[in-house]
Amino acid sequence: MTQSSQSSVRVRFAPSPTGYLHIGGLRTALYCYLFARKHGGQFLLRIEDTDRERYVEDAEQDIIEAMRWAGLSYDEGPGLGGSHAPYYQSQRGALYRQYAQQLLDDGHAYYAFDTPDELQAMRDRAQQEGNDAAKYDAVTRMQMKNALTLSEDEVQSLLDAGAPHVVRLKVPRSEMVRFEDLIKNEVTIASSRIDDQVLLKSDSMPTYHLANVVDDHLMEITHVIRGEEWLPSTPKHILLYQYLGWTPPKMAHLPLIMSPTGGKLSKRNAEKMGIPVSVHQYRDAGYEPEAVINFLAFLGWNPGTEQEVFSLDGLVDAFSIDRVGTSGVQFNLDKLRWFNEQHLRQLPLDDLLRRITSPLQAHGYDPDEAYLRRVVGLLHDRMKLAEDLATLYPYFFEDPTTYDEKAVKKRWKDDSSVLLTAYADRLEQAESFTEETTEAVLRALAEEHEAGAGRIIHPTRLAVSGTNVGPSLFGMLGVLGRETCVRRLRRAVEVLG
Ligand code: GLU
Secondary structure, three states, X not given: XXXXXXXXXXXXXXXXXXXXOEHHHHHHHHHHHHHHHHOOOEEEEOEXXXXXXXXXXXXXXXXXXXXXXXXXXXXXXXXXXXXXXXXXXXXXXXXXXXXXXXXXXXXXEEEEOOOHHHHHHHHHHHHHOOOOXXXXXXXXXXXXXXXXXXXXXXHHHHHHOOOXXXXXXXXXXXXXXXXXXXXXXXXXXXXXXOOOOEEEOOOOOEOHHHHHHHHHHHOOOOEEEEEHHHHHHHHHHHHHHHHXXXXXXXEEEEOOEEOOOOXXXXXXXXXXXXXXXXXXXXXXXXXXXXXXXXXXXXXOEOOOOOOOOXXXXXXXXXXXXXXXXXXXXXXXXXXXXXXXHHHHHHOOHHHXXXXXXXXXXXXXXXXOHHHHHHHHHHHXXXXXXXXXXXXXXXXXXXXXXXXXXXXXXXXXXXXXXXXXXXXXXXXXXXXXXXXXXXXXHHHHHHHHOOOOOHXXXXXXXXXXXXXXXXXXXXXXXXXXXXHHHHHHHHHHHHHHO
């Protein structure tokens, strides 16, 4: 049950606007949202925009729109404000510098003046000694140009002269860094494996690590829920919390999303396999937001029951972090299609009409509403995607221009021309044109010609739709209307002979 009174739980989604929101990012946002709502807490959106080099102009807008499309409303963040504003890291620089100073004063951080060439030389030296993975740490820092190797006066004069410098975290040489992860359980890592992370860059902007920790603390975040790719960063954060004298939030790292062919699902291999990457690509491909959300919820979590189809509110009720798995989960586009079909079927007709209009227009179709209602009435149960109407059933909106070759081979017989011409004649004269009358006329005609009804049914479908699969033939004829059907029958006779 969702708690109605507000609890102290505060969860943030903290994307960097370095690109459009991708499907994995939306999964993280969803789990954050579900957890916050489940516990009657607050859900925040924070824009981590300190990396000016990788900043993408319209990414933030895309992230906000994607969340709105998916129905993940936040309580504090861009556009809304809140008691912990600003929610843009680029506007919080003074705070990060203040805490970097505190770390410097307490001896947990130090200035470093090394140039890129000097850093490279250090790695080259290590490599010659057989160490390919040398990093700036307790071992190498004493050979470098920093406040630990220079005198206080030297440091001061470099600073006074405006020499480019960074602030680095002073990671202890050998200590065990431990934290409890709600999903991965106890995580322990030796500090010797952690580098002296840069906290403030030479442009005095913070790195992700410093800004993230400072903000999670100041924004009173109680639970950090994020992808497993951030797990290696967490020990650095734990050290920062410790050195700043703060209690870290509870951590929960979501399992990796795996490619259907194994390995982590990267942007590149997703694209290769035709898996959309950005959330807006799912929207543009006609997936319903409810289906995408339902699918993502199951990408790492399950309710422990047989139920699969959930609304967002239903997910909030059912969600529990204990049921999030630890191992990677395979991305399966077929499963998304299945969810989409389930959610499409549940949509009331009016909602469905609204959702199919733009894909139809994108294909250049603009049918009137009464007609569209009849088409959808016929096809609702067969639809897997809102755009199916335009892509799989274009013949409801324009005459077929070609006939499926295999279908012609199989269905177009010697007597097809004669039978379809006769059928067209009769339909033209029939008193009314409905599902029932088109069928009665066809069956009577078949009997007269001592042919099975299939002799007329199959070529008629081919003539009218250009294919040999589709909804019930007579239902389809009724929706298309007399004039269209007769025209298409005669045209097929002309073309196929
Ligand atoms: N800015 C990071 C990102 O882009 C946030 C990671 C985190 O949640 O700590 O995903």
